[in-house]
Amino acid sequence: MSYRDRLQRRLDDTGRPVRVGLIGAGQMGRGFAAQLLKMPGVSLSAVFDVDRDRAVEAFSQAGITASSATDPDVAARAIENGESVALGGVDEIGALPLDIVVEATGVPDVGARTAIESLAAGMDYATLNVEQDVTVGRYMLRLAEESGRLYSVCRGDEPVETKILVDFARDLNLEVICAGKGKNNPLDPYATPEGLAAEAARKKMNPKMLTEFVDGSKAMIEMAALANTTGLEMSRRGMYGPSSTVPTLHETFALQEDGGVLDRPGVVDYCIGPVAPGVFVIVRTDDPYVQHEMAYLQMGDGPYFSLYRPYHLASIEAPLTVYSMVLDREASLTSEHWTSEVGAESKRPLKAGELITGIGTDTIRGLADPADDFLEENGVPLGVLAGARLVRDVPADHMLSYDDVELDEDSLIVKMRRYQEAMARGEDVPSLKDLQAAIAR
Missing domain, CATH: 3.40.50.720 (NAD(P)-binding Rossmann-like Domain)
Structure with missing residues (x-):
């Protein structure tokens, strides 16, 4: 019903x-x-x-x-x-x-x-x-x-709609090679709200939101969310982001030994080109008859095949x-795994004492990273950086670490991130009741 x-x-x-x-x-x-x-x-x-x-x-x-x-x-x-x-x-x-x-x-x-x-x-x-x-x-x-x-x-949005395709592929016992999305806007890692103001006005968008899309931050965030709900891994820092088309997705995201961009299966990534606003999962099967059936159904020649949804309807x-x-009583997407993080790269040289203005601004852009690498390099999450101050000069294109910034420790999201990191270490963290009491104070 x-x-x-x-x-x-x-x-x-x-x-x-x-x-x-x-x-x-x-x-x-x-x-x-x-x-x-x-x-x-x-x-x-x-x-x-x-x-x-x-x-x-x-x-x-x-x-x-x-x-x-x-x-x-x-x-x-x-x-x-x-x-x-x-x-x-x-x-x-x-x-x-x-x-x-x-x-x-x-x-x-x-x-x-x-x-x-x-x-x-x-x-x-x-x-x-x-x-x-x-x-x-x-x-x-x-x-x-x-x-x-x-x-x-x-x-x-793309994380949930792609997850549905991943679940579908896994329920068919097909090997998931890659899951991802087509990027909706041309990529400009150095985009700013000021530079996009006219386009944002035409699209009736907040310039900061458009900047988050254009500079790649949103793609990083969405693919990290997809990884953390499915257990797939981040393909590499920043992902490959190759050009592709719908008919060639299964060729683009094949393993390198088979002519594609990937060094291993079971990852998330995105592509540039006429794939957006769609989402995709690349699967592989070694079964000769399944390959025959998939070819008969015009899904390609195998052993790689694309499962593609040509749209996502956002809000x-x-x-x-x-x-x-x-x-x-079912959630659509929750972070049940920890395979990926989203840190931040500087868009321009930043000086000690300078205030970081957050996502979708002229200071930083999102950068997705495998969780283990992020932890090893003491990366600081993109989501806690609004209101942070630089404690030392950093060049453009520098991935920020906790050593580079002084966070706003009064911010609730900063406190919660600290608790999540403590939770990962097996330490006790505040209960919901404790957090609510802290907000009330």
Whole structure:
């Protein structure tokens, strides 16, 4: 039975819809809201955004007038009465009667804070913020399990949609050689928001978000998330990123001994060229009859074959994770493995004392790395660098380490990353209750 029919049945049985809260009413959040509001049995009960007008617009685009309630108790009653509320902050999350919270800010610190508050209040938590997951995803999964609720990265972006292809290949007992995506934008490792301002305006995007796409940071983040959910390895630091086409994917991502770019099987990577916005998995089989059948089905000549999905629908597809969590109690993507990290390279020479302005700016870009190599070189995660200061001069194209920077130790995402690293060492780490108390202080 479809999710649509099951949600309608749930509404008929319980008398009330699934109550969803949305954090962040930018491009991704509004796309999510627009699609979610078309589904029966689901209510977008609250939208939170630092710019309350954007939260209001997330409702008005669907012809819904949001309640003007701002007091948490009044807002809670409005939701109980079937109304929707638009709020300018996130402090009220834990006081509202929501079933699941979806976060779409792309800011790791905001994602961490709202996840803790939501889980502690007994709500499931889904995120479009892959940046957060590659930084503290393993710790987030532990906190969710402790709370008895679910945590998940949302469907729609490449990590989850590629994972589905990986699961499909593994269920067919095909050997996974490589899984990955086509890069959506031309690669410019030195892109800046200022240089992309006009293009961002044409596309109605935040210039920092577009910069994150163009400079390769987003591809690094997404492929690391894919690696950490599937157990596949990072192909190499920064990945190969070759040019390819859909018909030649299985040739490009074959092993080097067979004419491809890869030095070993079981990795993630991306490509440049007319493959985006699709995702792919390259598989191999040595069985002569399976090769014959695959060739008959026009999948290639073998032994390498491409499984290709020609699209990902980003925020439009994200509501599927909400339905899966509510109805099936299943997450779409969690970091169950630790094979990859995302560090940072300097885009230009940086001076001691200079402030790092974070992802999608003119200071740094993301750089994916095998986890063991990253640990050995004392790499510092991309997701904790916003607000950090250089303690020494570094040249352009330098991979930053903890020795290069002084982090903002008051930042929640920095604290959580410290705890995740302690967790990996087998040390005790704060509980969800402890973290919530620390936020309250």
